[in-house]
Amino acid sequence: MPIPQPTNAPAPGQSDLFGLPAVVPATPQPDTTRIARVQLEGAAAMELDYTIPASLAEGVVVGSRVMVPLQNRQMVAVVLELLNESSHRGRLKEISSIVARRPMFTPALLRLARWIADYYLVSVHTVLRTMLPQAVRDKPGSFVMDSHLKLLRDPSPAELEKLMNKAPMQARVLEILRSCQGEATLSQIRRDVPRAATILKPLIKAGWITRSEVRVERDPFQEEVFLPSQPLTLTAEQQVAYDRISAAIDSAQPSKPILLHGITGSGKTEVYLQAIARVLERGGTALVLVPEIALTPQTIERFKARFSDRSDRIAVLHSHLSDGERHDEWFKIHEDRADIVIGARSAIFAPLERLGIIIVDEEHEPSFKQDETPRYHARDVAVVRGGIEKCVVLLGSATPSLESFENAGSGKYELLEMLQRTDGRTLPLIRIVDMRMERRKGTGVSIVNAGILSEKLRAAITARLEKREQTILFLNRRGFNTSLSCITCGETVQCQDCSIPMTLHKHENRLVCHVCGSRRLPPSKCPSCQEPGLKFSGFGTERVETAVREVFPQARIARVDTDTIQRKNQLRDLLRDFRAQKLDLLIGTQMIAKGLDFPNVTLVGVLNADLALNLPDFRAAERTLQLLVQVAGRAGRGEVKGEVVVQTYAPHSPAVQFSRHNDFAGFAQQELEQRRAFHYPPYTHVVILASRGKHQAMAEFALKTLHRRLLEGLSEEVLMGDPAPCAMAKAHGQYRFQLLLRTPKIRPLCRHIQQVLQSTSLPADVIVTWDVDPVSLL
Ligand SMILES: Nc1ncnc2c1ncn2[C@@H]1O[C@H](COP(=O)(O)OP(=O)(O)OP(=O)(O)O)[C@@H](O)[C@H]1O
Ligand SMILES: [Zn+2]
Incomplete structure (x- = not known):
């Protein structure tokens, strides 16, 4: 949809960030009172003070981008703070000019950036970079432009005929405009009159039409139509939750973050939708974070359908958008043309103002943690942003992270629970199959013998077919x-x-490394002892697909993983087919574990529950339980009761047993006791310090040096391990080591680590990284 440009818009091509002249020159005036603390862009972590000349006094606000002099050069900087005093007063230089009047960062986001920098031990500069999508950072204001043409008055038939004889192309343009209620864009007209651009001038001169430049939004949902949906009548549990949330929304006092623990199918999304409606009624805006993997068209459709009266005021930010789409969605928020933002992790930095609520759905998801610098956790950042913006923070999950659950237990968060499904149905029946027994039985069916499908699961599938x-x-x-x-x-x-x-x-007959992606032909003899006997073992989704097709030749089967799904719309089309029951059986990785709602699915099989359980990580049990509960939640969402078959070699492990009885609280209690006893989160904070490099000895030496330096002056509360090779000791050709620190008080430890890092020189070819509150130890 074209959007009118601001009236002072310069011609495309010479516009700067916000359609203002690129630079507002300053007249130097010695008599200044105010000082701006700025963060230089491009330079490492430099914060400097400059005076604000009177001529710019009104234009410079917190968040403005300005030009400042630095050693004979002009640099771009962001204003972090306005001060009355500086310890360098008298020697300060002046800000030269303003780059963009409208700040790229709201004051709240700047405060947030400082918190992140401080907490995760990174520079403010790094955080500010992360806060902007790349396309916005590199090419702000690179909109697609078009001309909007307007017919000033209808030509009479006689006038048209006259024009037709003299200038047929001009007459044709007028005709087209008349046929579309007097308004059209140049690109629309070009479809009929390819050279229309060349004849606009005479038409304007003759007073037939006007022309103005407009932006064309690259809208990821341009072609979608959304059927409006109405708010549902809430169930009793939903009503209780909603009442509490809306009281928090209405309250003038800041409220605690709210943890909504609702089992799968308890209608959390409906509560979110109604809470957002409440916020919008009060003139606020809403931010919804969803794990990337759950950010399916289905999810977005639910929001667009409910708010169909303002569906063009919903912005979406995630990694499947093109750069152009992301750029335009960001500016839509920046220019206050969006009230609701739905996005993955980095959408927590959406520059919304008047925030009324931040919702983090599936708050336990590890993907909310960024795995490169700055390694922030979007859920935790959401809680801090909520504090800064004084808005409601709502964390939702069927299996809350033990961190959030403990925060609720200790009263730091408020806990709301929804333990019934909205349809009043019971949760699916979970059957545990002990694969040790199964394999001993040796039924003679190869797929069973290979440990892929148990007899029970095979029979269950047959019944469904x-x-x-x-x-x-x-x-x-x-x-x-x-x-x-x-x-x-x-x-x-x-x-x-x-x-x-x-x-x-097998499809491409290659051995593939799932870490670095390298490929090679399977060798015919052992690379180590040169003997010929090589044996394949272990199975993945490709093998399962082949086996299941063999056993059920009539079934209509599809596989969903990153090997089969490569195009943008492929997953959507496939899920559509599955929903339309054009498929009987779906085999997939975690791509299908989340958020999908198919009423006719009555059986879910978990082929190997132990994969997550065997990870060398203190969260292995927690992750397994989360996975089992989520996957099980996909079964029996319609009329027929669902059944889940879980295949495991560890049937008695707590994660398997508690998920079987859908007893999250029971699991949490037992697991939390263990965590407390062994000083693991949520009772401590973890920091991982890691080194990597091409030379094993160097990488190890670097970490040992840091370890030694850290020991000096280490607080007694801190538990520090020894440097050790990572679980994956080598990746991408680099050797990796890590060091685990645990502490009840994170800030003093971080300050200590920072001092050591700053004062220790390390080998140049070793990279040292640190991760505060990691979500994985691997
Ligand atoms: N009050 C209600 N009355 C009737 N149906 C409802 C109500 N609330 C939600 N539903 C329906 O129940 C189903 C599950 O709701 P929803 O998807 O909101 O649950 P959820 O807790 O977000 O589930 P999950 O965590 O499994 O994704 C949906 O089909 C939804 O339309
Ligand atoms: Zn590799």
């Missing part, structure tokens, strides 16, 4: 066989650059 109900099989591992090893010497074929076994992808 007969009843024309649908099945989802879940396995969080791609490929055909997951390892290849030598029967003589026992060596496993590993990636040369990474210390993990390579996976066979």
